[in-house]
Amino acid sequence: MLEATDLTKSYGNFTALKGLNLSVKEGEIFCLLGANGAGKSTTINLFLNFIAPSSGTAKIQSMDVSKHAQDTRQLLSYIPENLKLYPNLTGIENLDFFCGLGGRTHTKDQLEDLLIQSGLQRDFIHQRVSKYSKGMRQKVGIALARARDARVLLLDEPTSGLDPKASNEFSELLLELKNKGVATLMATHDLFRAKDTGTHIGIMKEGTLIEQFESDEVSFQDLEKLYLKHMHN
Amino acid sequence: MSVIGTIARKEVLVALRERRVLVLGAIVWVLLAVAGVTGYLVYAQQHSAIVQTQQEKRQEWLEQGDKHPHIAAHYGTYVFKPKTLLSLFDFGLDAYTGTSVYLEAHYQHEFMFRPAQDHSSLIRFGELSLALVLQVLVPLLIIFMSFHTITQERETGTLRLLISQGVTFQQITWGKLLAHGFLLLSILLPVVVGLIIMAFLSDAQAKMTDLGLRSILLIVSYTIYLFFFLMLSIWVSLRSSSGRNALLVLLSCWIILTVLMPKTVANVSERIYEIPSMREFRAAIAEDKAHGLHGKSTKSERQEKLKQRYLEEYQVDDVQQLPFNFEGISMQAGEDFGNRIYDHHQERLRQLFYRQNHLASIASLLNPFLAIRHLSMAMAGTDLHTFIHFENEVEHYRRELVRRMNHDMAQNSTYGKFFEYKAGRDLWDEIEDFTYQTPGVWQVVQYYKLELISLLAWVIVLCVLVYYSNRKMKPINE
Secondary structure, eight states, X not given: OEEEEEEXXXXXXXXXXXXXXXXXXXXXEEEEEOOTTXXXXXXXXXXXXXXXXXXXXXXXXXXXXXXXXXXXXXXXXXXXXXXXXXXXXXXXXXXXXXHHHTTOOOOHHHHHHHHHHTXXXXXXXXXXXXXXXXXXXXXXXXXXXXXXXXXXXXXXXXXXXXXXXXXXXXXXHHHHHHHTTOEEEEEESOXXXXXXXXXXXXXXXXXXXXXXXXXXXXXXXXXXXXXXHHHHO | OOHHHHHHHHHXXXXXXHOHHXXXXXXXXXXXXXXXXXXXXXXXXXXXXXXXXXXXXXXXXXXXXXXXXXXXXXXXXXXXXXXXXXGGTOOTTXXXXXXXXXXXXXXXXXXXXXXXXXXXXXXXXXXXXHHHIIIIIHHHHHHHHHTTTTHHHXXXXXXXXXXXXXXOHHHHHHXXXXXXXXXXXXXXXXXXXXXXXXXXXXXXXXXXXXXXXXXXXXXXXXXXXXXXXXXXXXXXXXHOSSHHHHHHHHHHHHHIIIIIHHHHXXXXXXXXXXXXXXXXXXXXXXXXHHHOGGGOOOXXXXXXXXXXXXXXHHTOXXXXXXXXXXXXXXXXXXXXXXXXXXXXXXXXXXXXXXXXXXXXXXXXXXXXXXXXXXXXXXXXXXXXXXXXXXXXXXXXXXXXXXXXXXXXXXHHSOTTOGGGOOBOHHHHHHSOOOOOOOOOHHHHHGGGHHHHHHHHHHXXXXXXXXXXXXXXXXXXXX
């Protein structure tokens, strides 16, 4: 579903991403771990075609994103670290608007159901987003992924700053989407969340994916040790 | 609904909830209402004053009693430039040119009742007319409404989310254009409706037969002009890194286009094509009347030449033997000579005005504000060319009036017995009342081809700029 082949991004002499090779299949959650500047967000931005690769390819459903940007964007849903919505619109209005952009129309009841299934409290559905917490906005993002019937989910540190309860709720929603066959690539700092949610984990350092494995292969303690070992080297 | 339509609908909803547009719209409404009401009051007052005074002056002319025709020609009369209904929309040059003139033999009097004379120099910045609000203040409304339309999306991060949905920059831009165009139309709807109602007022049709066409052309021209500012605001917003920068650039453009450049162009054209003062103009005419054009002949020489020509033509020894009163012929000849002198100087003066205007027309290629200002005056019938048309008609009427008086004097009075002949009501009745019909709009608009080109060219240029900028845009700066 998601595939990076020798994906490289350079800014002048600085190489933000060096020859990344990874693939995320349907129903997999690939968590990219790494410190700030490791190349996690660059990877997400390359898959979104927000930036152009210096070399290599990023593919979604076998389509090169730089050549089929609009087509591949129709397949995915993107939730950044701090999902920004229109503060003067309500949650349901935001959802309706973003669904409309993809040519998807839903009834009011369907949109309400989507928001509730994504964990948003009913009382907040018709309130302006300016009153929403970060966690509530992220839930609108999940509702949008559901409403768009996204096959690919690109998440850039989506649980950063969320309280443990909200973070846990978010993980549960991801697992639900995983079970529906959605391929997820998630950049995160959160080792616990990566182990808990991810099917695959990759550790990035200075633009290089230095190690990748299935999350079942390691315990949380081993993951922490491995991560710290790479960070200190 | 299409993506563009979805974006436009969201924009309108957000704009209404932010209330900024409502506040700005309310301010513009108040200004438009004040301009419209005061414009109408001035129009109604002047219109009724003109109609009433013209009737009084006509009665005075008809009831002046029996007198010598030449005295009647000096008694003269007043004519008035009728106020057209569109002049309440755009006062144009009416404040400077005056609206009435006293007609008498030998002299071309200045136009009177120029509101500009009664005001301070502030009038140069314009009286508050509907045209001024649309030309100067509505662009400011557009700037404040649209300067951050794209930068805000970028600054708040919603742009990434929009692009990640598969939306293109072209769709975002045109969606926003559609929304802001809709909001603007909603704010300006009273003006559009007002102009259309105006166009169907029968009383006004009498002086301006193509009022409907003029109103439509005004609406179309202003639509293009305001679309230019809308495109400019969105393009600057697209290219700017922050809303603050966009606002700074747009306000600078606004000041240059609506304040600095018009003033500079006016000053430069006045400097290059210097207009003589009224005193110099009158003195030059008086000098040429006394000594002939370029000092070729004196008045007595010309009169002697005329006398000899008639004596030879009628084979008589003395003017008293002529079958008509030679004084009438002499006076008309003097009138014709004075007219030639006046035409000569008037044409030179007009050439200066035309050149000043042409310079401003050329400058309008760089500045759509100048273009719409000229076009608006032309369509409202308050521009230089319409005024000159009126001036020509007035002068033609004056000359005909004097010619008829001199002709009557020549035919019916006796040489040397000036005060013994008196004409009466029959002769005064022969002089028809002055009526004026504004020239057709196409006749006037032909002088403003550069302005039309300017408006269309700027919109096309901005459309191209927006299109190419959109193609190069990225949701994040690399």
